[in-house]
Amino acid sequence: MSTIREGMPVLVRHEGDWVGTYTIVDNAGNILDKHESHLSCQFPEDSTYPYYQINRYKWANGKQEEHQFPGTYKDKTLFFDTERILGKAWEIDDSTVILWFAYKTAPDMNLYEMIQISPDNNYRARTWHWFKNHQIYQRTLIQEERLR
Template sequence: MSNIREEMPVLARHEGDWVGTYTLVDTEGKILDKHESHLSCQFPDDSPYSYYQINRYKWADGKQEEHKFPATYRDKFLWFDTERIEGKAWEIDDSTVILWFSYKTVPVAYLYEMIQISPDNNHRARTWHWFKNHQIYQRTLIQEQRIR
């Protein structure tokens, strides 16, 4: 049986809890939304899922959301198929993970995310490039630090 930690060592470095800020901008750089985040990245031992992520978001007006993203592992790819999204993630070098996903409620749209982890494993920079009908229409800029 393949081992996700050995075959995806960059992804394994993301295990733990991360806090940060999501800033959504249009193609002109105008801020459309900004909110705080707390993500938990887990590799559960006693689960049908090789990877499990919980995203918690909080806006200045008090609005909050929480989303869970279980994923399976196969052939050096992480595969997501939840009620909300479908997608896959893979490593491209010793500090970068690429994620492609789409929201099931928006069939003409998809995202590419680049996740960059620092050499000390305590900081991440992430960007989402949002496409609709194969044209970019917005970006999400994410800056995070590990809290545990």
């Protein structure tokens, strides 16, 4: 059995801190929300979880949120099962990770995220496609760069 570092080399390239902007749009392209982000992607050595992510969000009106996502690993797949979400992520090529997740409080809703990392590992482009009852209703556009 491989470790997460061996089995998911593209994901490992995301290790570190990322800052950027989330822009949420409806199906017509109208902006519904926009906020800043700071994400930390970690691969703890001596931990129950081989992957640990912390998402911090900040809005212009002063609102702030922080969420933690410990992940388990098996067979080239990263799994999340927290109080907030259920999901999994897998690599599809040498620069792309796909994530599927659902909020536990909204069983009729789920989303797919495509995460692309640049060849120099310093920039990410991410898109979320939000579905409710199997119909797309909004998208989240995320542009990030590695915090240096």
